[in-house]
Amino acid sequence: MKKINLGRHAVILILIVLWGIMFALNESFRTGANLGSILREASSTGIAALGMTFIIIMGDFDLSIGSMLAFAGMIMAGCMENMGIVPALIMGAAAGLVCGLINGIIIAYFRVPAFITTLGTYYSLRALAYIFNDANTIICTDTAFLKIGTGSIAGIPIPFLIFLVLAAVLAVILNRTTYGRHVRAMGNSEKACRISGIDTKKVKCAAFVLMGLCTAVSSVIVTARQACASPDVAANFHFDAITMVVLGGTKMTGGEGSIFNTVIAAVLYASVSNCLNLYHVDAQWQRVCMGLILLAAFSFDFIQKHFAGLRERSQKKTIQSI
Amino acid sequence: MGNYIQIRDISKKFYGVYALKNVSFDIARGSVHAVMGENGAGKSTLMKILGGVYQADGGSIIIDGKERNIRSVQDSAGCGISVIYQEFNLVPELTVAENIFISDVPKKTFLGIVEKKKRSDNARKILDMLEIHVDPDEFVKNLSVSEKQMVEIAKALSLNAEIIIMDEPTAALNEEEVRRLEEIVGMLKKEGKTIIYISHRLKEVFDMADTVTVLRNGEYVDTRPAAELTEAEVIRLMVGHDVVQDTDRPVYASEDVLLKVEDLTLKNVFESVSFELHKGEILGMAGLMGCGREEVLSAIYGLFGYDSGKVFLEGKEVRFKNSGEAIEQGICFLTDDRKDAGIFPRMSVEENITIMSIRHMKKKWGFYISPSQEAGQLKKMTEFMNIKYARPEQKISYLSGGNQQKVLLGRDLLLDNKIFIMLEPTRGIDVGAREEIYSLLYQLARDGMGIIAVFSDMNELIRVCDRAVVFCDGRITGSLTKEEFNKEKILTYAAGKGA
Amino acid sequence: MKNLKKLLAVVLMVLLAMQAAACGSSEEKKETGSESSASSNESQSSETESSQDSKGVIAYSCYNMSWEYYVTLAQGVKEAAEAAGYEYVEHDQQSDQSLMIQGCTDLLNQDIACLVLTPCKPEAAASIYELAQEKGIPVILADIGTEASGYLACLKSDNYDGGVLAGNYVLDNLTDAQSKKAAMITVDPSNTNIVRSDGFKDTLEAGGWTIAAELSGQSEPDIAYSCMQDIITANPDVEVVFCSNDPMAISASQAVADAGLTPGEDVKVIGYDAQSNVFEPIENGTVLGTVAQDPYGMGEGAVDCFLKNLNGEELTFDDEETKTIYTDQWIIDAANAAEYK
Missing domain, CATH: 3.40.50.300 (P-loop containing nucleotide triphosphate hydrolases)
Structure with missing residues (x-):
């Protein structure tokens, strides 16, 4: 049965159709500047969504990434004033790594559910971001740094290039390394992992560290794009990232998912919000629309599962009748 | 009517x-x-x-x-x-x-x-x-x-x-x-x-x-x-055709002790459990539900701890803190809960069979699992055990119980194992595949492996094993050689009356 | 498989139908470009689009459209834009800086004629100015100014001046004051509106009054309430309390009443902003008055600046360096409350 699995490719089909229609209808949409802006928007949240793909494949999720982003951004911007760009980037990454490690250790080694742990760090990291500079915004002026957020190479926004490179690296990790295999195995059956000699705690902890690093990269892009780090940035960040992952067909139940589809879903998500902006859809209606997309993504998951179930039974029969 | x-x-x-x-x-x-x-x-x-x-x-x-x-x-x-x-x-x-x-x-x-x-x-x-x-x-x-x-x-x-x-x-x-x-x-x-x-x-x-x-x-x-x-x-x-029943197969058990368990105790679960496993031996473990045999085996494998007692692997004392250490030493474990603790249902047949061996696989650039090597391992096992599936990328949950079990066994066979612990290796498997698994066990025994198998079906135990220990309430109440095998005797021990 | 395809089609249809419905009437509007309005610096858009009935689009990107103050401001922009023959579109930042950047970028990419902006995070707006300059679209700030340059003009209230206004009102009207003691419930020190109380303080002190207490209500009415209680306890003879916004003023007046004193008699409270719910307390005397700002005027003025600039007229700034134009402020008290209500 060499049929194209529609469910798996649904996101890219929707994206192609949406872009096709918008190309035909709206001349503002098809300008290079607008397309660039879509890709730029897709990248900042999309990078965190890559890490979130790992977490959700593992069967967990992370609510704290918005706060983590704000915190890492504040640390980075604070260091940039005194130390220069490279140490600041390292400090930002270190902040993300440490935050992820804290989440990971609490979840994996103290067995606190991810929901509770990350809800806790969601509040505390946000508060730390406020405390760091007395709730004040830190302005970044280093032009080389700002280029990371606003620049383009050969017409392609730099954030999107970073996004693609990271996506490629993470896709390889997920699909073709022992660690990636273990992450997926965890989402399938933790019990089976334990019997197979997989160090489940280490795998889990590492995934949250990876999430932290992805968030730190997102933080670099957001901070560079806004030319400042403020403690109240990215309030709905976790929501957006999770939506992208689910829209990309990764199952909330864990076990399977695709980095490629997350990338496409990030672009789709940014495209939809761009379209709504182009048609000046009222803010409240935009929210309704985003809510519907999330619902659609979730029910899509469900519907796919339903169809997969039917397919599974038929395949089972096929095999057994060989 | x-x-x-x-x-x-x-x-x-x-x-x-x-x-x-x-x-x-x-x-x-x-x-x-x-x-x-x-x-x-x-x-x-x-x-x-x-x-x-x-x-x-x-x-x-x-x-x-x-x-x-x-x-x-x-x-x-x-x-x-x-x-x-x-x-x-x-x-x-x-x-x-x-x-x-x-x-x-x-x-x-x-x-x-x-x-x-x-x-x-x-x-x-x-x-x-x-x-x-x-x-x-x-x-x-x-x-x-x-x-x-x-x-x-x-x-x-x-x-x-x-x-x-x-x-x-x-x-x-x-x-x-x-x-x-x-x-x-x-x-x-x-x-x-x-x-x-x-x-x-x-x-x-x-x-x-x-x-x-x-x-x-x-x-x-x-x-x-x-x-x-x-x-x-x-x-x-x-x-659709006659099945050959093997009644008299050679016994491969040797004198070399592979695994020795001494006075293994976990309070309220099992007590003073001692037994030996020889090279080439298929050791059956009998007992009624809740008799503690699965727990003893899980404890040896490192899935949970024990209070006292010693485990010797080829004469060296070992104590595994987790299953990873046991696997390193060449012990593997086949679960009786295939659906929940055995297969990775949403992963492919190929990924399921290589999940343990990828750690030791030689990788490109030190990290990249080469697809051809993985496919090679699957192919080897497919041929060895006659596993049936449509494509290597097919999800394992689409396979029949027997083929799933073969994949789980293949996982262990891809490693250099000495001891196989198997809980109900033929549970939920049809007649044809069951016979294939029996002959696999014999083959492993012939190659000098030690096998500990738990069977609930007494007929299977009697047919397959060389020797059996019988558990009751967390203690070993009897030990039988192949010549002594009979159902009544096992049941008497299992009811705790033989000790 | 068939059903899945169907479902896919339905989802898409819904998505697109929603967009079509939501923009509805603006469908043909957005097609209209900004050709005729296009000033010399808008070369990119002029060739593609043309229109008879509209000169282009003036967009307003708002801090948060759920606040009455900004709805009024938007009204000012809208009416002035339409009077001048422009289309009006608006965008709501919902207090989120990421949405601000995203929304403004999308607006600028549509080659609008002018962007009126109230940045929810002024520091984060730099990339918007950059893109606007690249595209040659003028940006006019309304209500909130920024440090960065790149905008055409900034229209806002002089908050210090508003404080002075309130101070002078006290000096003029409370000539029979006994203790000449005043107190202030201010916003957070990091807030730009902190200068409101500074203006009030300087004026009163120059007029011979003393500021007995200065507490931060952090813009929150419930914090203001407890501040007021503390002020009464420490300085029972305080006569005037200046609050940096109206909700705090209403709350403070309540605290005065709850302490057994008569608001408006024993302690007089002055607010700021002239929000709609402050009129009733002003009319019944529990709040003395409030400093009114002119959001509508800001909106109108912003469009006016754009038009002037288009015609090549020089803009006159109250502050050349920050290109700031201050809009009117006045006191609303019991005498004129009905007029502005």
Whole structure:
């Protein structure tokens, strides 16, 4: 049965159709500047969504990434004033790594559910971001740094290039390394992992560290794009990232998912919000629309599962009748 | 009365493939009617059509002279049918009593609260009738597999159905419980209920069934009175050819001690367990449910700890803190809970078989698992064990139980193992694959591996193992050599009377 | 498989239908470009689009449209834009800086004629100015100014001046004051509106009054309430309390009443912003008055600046360096409350 699995490719089909229609209808949409802006928007949240793909494949999720982003951004911007760009980037990454490690250790080694742990760090990291500079915004002026957020190479926004490179690296990790295999195995059956000699705690902890690093990269892009780090940035960040992952067909139940589809879903998500902006859809209606997309993504998951179930039974029969 | 239930030309296709093709036969009222066939023969599909889970593509079902249109589980219940499925349909977060009465909640009080006590009492009545020693207020998630199976049976009986379908009810039960179930079936038959019974275990079928219908590859083969059939004949009808039974195989056990366990104790679970495993030996572990043998083996494997005692691997004392360490030392472990703790259901066949060996695989650039190497490992195992699947990328959950089990065994075989711990290696597997797994065990033994196998089915244990230790209440109560094997003796030890 | 395809089609249809419905009337509007309006610096858009009835689009990107103050401001932009023959579109930042950047970028990419902006995070707006300059679209700030340059003009209230206004009102009207003691409930020190109380303080002190207490109500009415309680306890003879916004003023007045004193008699409270719910307390005397800002005027003024610039007129700034134009402020008290209500 060499049929194209529609469910798996649904996101890219929707994206192609949406872009096709918008190309035909709206001349503002098809300008290079607008397309660039879509890709730029897709990248900042999309990078965190890559890490979130790992977490959700593992069967967990992370609510704290918005706060983590704000915190890492504040640390980075604070260091940039005194130390220069490279140490600041390292400090930002270190902040993300440490935050992820804290989440990971609490979840994996103290067995606190991810929901509770990350809800806790969601509040505390946000508060730390406020405390760091007395709730004040830190302005970044280093032009080389700002280029990371606003620049383009050969017409392609730099954030999107970073996004693609990271996506490629993470896709390889997920699909073709022992660690990636273990992450997926965890989402399938933790019990089976334990019997197979997989160090489940280490795998889990590492995934949250990876999430932290992805968030730190997102933080670099957001901070560079806004030319400042403020403690109240990215309030709905976790929501957006999770939506992208689910829209990309990764199952909330864990076990399977695709980095490629997350990338496409990030672009789709940014495209939809761009379209709504182009048609000046009222803010409240935009929210309704985003809510519907999330619902659609979730029910899509469900519907796919339903169809997969039917397919599974038929395949089972096929095999057994060989 | 010979045609209480008439199944006429039932067909069911899944995406163009026939799972059932024009199946017709009759079932007499008040009889125990066994439906047999290998996995994939269409038994379960047929039962699911009767149970309203699937709808037939063609054909009709006539019950008591009336044609019935069964389109849903409710329709089926309306026809007086109750089904005990192979997969459990219990809600783990509810208690036993709540599960038993999940579809018909006892009357509500004026406060609108279900009378909890009454429900527990009713549940206890049913459980007592079946002699199931389970607390009705216990949560189902805390039950063992066989206890769950008994609860499933209790649940079906609580509905007071006229027609009871049992889809492999004994797959997870031990000898004692199977006997109990046979009594229950006899009792139900006396009450005039009609029972459709599906099982792989020939012995039970001959003990209980009045009539046997055999299906093969979705097609009807034959229906005959059980009294006219022999076991060999049924197997021949099911498989389409004769199965060679190996009775006298050489024993490969040597004098070299591979694994020695001394006074292993975990408080309230097992006590002073000592045994030896030799090279090339297949050591059976017998005992009733909850006798502690699985726990002892899990403790040796490092899945959980023990309070005292020593484990020697080839003369060196070892104590594994986790399964990873045990695997490093060449010990592997095959679970009896294949569905939940064995397979990675949403991963491919290939990824499932290599999940343990990828760690030792040589990788490109130090991290990249080369697809060709992985495919090579799968190919090797596929050929070695005759695993059937459509594509390497196919999800393992689409495979039959036997093929899934082979993949799990293949996982271990890809490593350099010395000791195989296997819990119920043939559970939920059809006759053909079962034979293949037996011969695999013999082959491993011949190659000098040590095998510890847990079998609930005493016949299997006697047939396959070289030696057996019998557990009762966390202690070893007896040890038998192949020459001493007999069922009565094992059962006596298992009941704790031999020690 | 078939059903899945169907479902896919339905989802898409819904998505697109929603967009079509939501923009509805603006469908043909957005097609209209900004040709005629296009000033010399808008070369990119002029060639593609043309229109008879509209000169282009003036967009307003708002801090948060759920606040009454900004709805009024938007009204000002809208009416002025339409009077001048421009289309009006608006965008709501919902107080989120990421949405601000995203929304403004999308607006600028549509080659609008002018962007009126109230940045929710002024520091983060730099990339918007950059893109606007690249595209030659003028940006006019309304209500909130920024440090960065790149905008055409900034219209806002002089908050210090508003404080002075309130101070002078006290000096003029409370000539029979006994203790000449005043107190202030201010916003957070990091808030730019902190200068409101500074203006009030400087004026009163120059007029011979003393500021007995200065507490931060952090813009929150409930914090202001407890501040007021503390002020009364420590300085029972305080006569005037200045609050940096109206909700705090209403709350403070309540605290005065709850302490057994008569608001408006024993302690007089002055607010700021002239929000709609402050009129009733002003009319019944529990709040003395409030400093009114002119959001509508800001909106109108912003469009006016754009038009002037288009015609090549020089803009006159109150503050050349920050290109700031201050809009009117006045006191609303019991005498004129009915007029502005």
